[in-house]
Amino acid sequence: MEGKTYVIGDIHGAALALQALLERLPLATGDRLVFLGDYVDGWPEPVGVVEQLIRVSHRCSCIFLRGNHDIWIEDWLKGRPANRIWLENGGRATLRDYEARSPVLKRRHLEFFGNLSNYYIDEKNRLFVHGGFTSLKGPQMERSRDYLFNDRSLLETALALNPALKPTDPYFPRRLRLFHELYIGHTPTLHFEVKAPLRAGNLWLVDTGATKGWKVSALEIEHKEVYQSPPVSSLYPDFKKR
Numbered sequence: 001m002e003g004k005t006y007v008i009g010d011i012h013g014a015a016l017a018l019q020a021l022l023e024r025l026p027l028a029t030g031d032r033l034v035f036l037g038d039y040v041d042g043w044p045e046p047v048g049v050v051e052q053l054i055r056v057s058h059r060c061s062c063i064f065l066r067g068n069h070d071i072w073i074e075d076w077l078k079g080r081p082a083n084r085i086w087l088e089n090g091g092r093a094t095l096r097d098y099e100a101r102s103p104v105l106k107r108r109h110l111e112f113f114g115n116l117s118n119y120y121i122d123e124k125n126r127l128f129v130h131g132g133f134t135s136l137k138g139p140q141m142e143r144s145r146d147y148l149f150n151d152r153s154l155l156e157t158a159l160a161l162n163p164a165l166k167p168t169d170p171y172f173p174r175r176l177r178l179f180h181e182l183y184i185g186h187t188p189t190l191h192f193e194v195k196a197p198l199r200a201g202n203l204w205l206v207d208t209g210a211t212k213g214w215k216v217s218a219l220e221i222e223h224k225e226v227y228q229s230p231p232v233s234s235l236y237p238d239f240k241k242r
Contacts, residue, residue, distance in 0.1 A: 003030025003061075006227075007128060008218045009197070009206035010038040010067065010185045013093055015048030016236070017216040017229035022056060024227050025218060033060050034120060036185035037067025037130040037149070041090030042211045043232060044239050046073070047097045050109050066116035067130040067185065068149040073098075074113035077106055090211065118148050126221065127179040131186040138178050155187055158200035167202055176201055183221070188212055196226050 006025060011018050027033075039053065040046035056062060072086040073094055082091060098106065119129040119139045132154030133139040134147050142148060157173050165172050167180075176182065181202050188209035189198045197219045198205040208217040213233030219226055229235075 003028065003032060005032045005034060005122070005221050006218045007034045007036065007183045007204075007206055007221055009036055009208055009216060010188075010210055011035075011049050011216050012038055012069070012090060012211040012232075013040050013043035013046040013049060013097070014210050014216060014229075014232045014235065015043075015045035015052060017043075017210060017232045018049055018052055020235070021216050021218055021227060021229040022052070024229075027060060031060060032063070034063040034128050034183070035065060036128065036183065036206060037065045037116070038069045038185060038207075038211075039067070040073045040094045041069040041086070042093060043236055044093050044097060046094045047101060047105070047109070050112055054108070054112060063120045063128065064112075064116050065120060065128060065130050066113075066118055066149060068146075070113055070116060071149065074110065077110040077113065118145055121179070125180045127182045129182070129184055132184055133175065136174050138175075149186070152187055154182070155184060155200070155203065155205060158182075158203040159192075161201045165201070172201070176203060181221070183219070188214070190214055196228070 039049050072091060076082055082095060121127050129139060129148055131149045132151035133142050134151055135141040139148055154175060158176060167177055183204045183206055185207040188207050189205055190209035190212055196208060197217055206217055206219050208215050210216045210232050214231055215228040217228045
């Protein structure tokens with residue numbers, strides 16, 4: 001029997017939420033976990049998040065994708081100075097957790113971030129990417145890899161779709177027609193007053209606002225079953241984000 005695939009949205013340093021979510025998943029032999037990126041920045045335990053991800057990769061088949069926040073921490077671990085944009089977008093919490101850590105841990109985490117994938121296409125032509133892509137030929141032909149982590153035009157296109165259109169319709173957007181389904185993170189569903197993974201056409205948005213204090217979510221992609229952590233803000237009641 002073929003294993004299930006669970007796609008997991010943005011975590012943003014919320015190790016307790018990740019732990020709670022993983023404990024709620026009914027994982028079995030042959031299952032696969034696809035993480036959409038943004039493992040750090042915002043909540044106080046990015047080191048704990050990465051340690052959990054490394055451990056779960058030893059017992060499950062895992063695909064780890066790269067998010068825009070992961071690029072910033074990777075650059076810092078390589079010895080580059082922290083930039084202002086990073087610090088103003090959750091990076092201060094990440095620096096506080098990493099600065100006193102051992103060189104051995106930092107090298108192990110640098111290896112983890114260095115091995116992240118920019119996107120993943122599975123055997124059923126389903127795309128997993130943190131942000132999106134702009135090329136009409138797909139992410140493989142993207143002019144700049146930064147679009148894979150920062151693009152929101154793909155999501156905007158899906159949200160603007162006439163619900164009556166089907167992927168076989170010639171007016172269905174060409175980028176979306178390239179894949180059977182698409183799974184992205186990067187933009188919290190809370191922006192659209194939705195607290196669970198959001199479907200738009202054949203695209204699923206799985207970032208459910210952990211960075212804003214809501215939940216980390218997982219979506220089992222065959223049956224579209226949703227699993228969620230407790231609200232992140234309830235797990236870190238004394239932490240003041242800044």
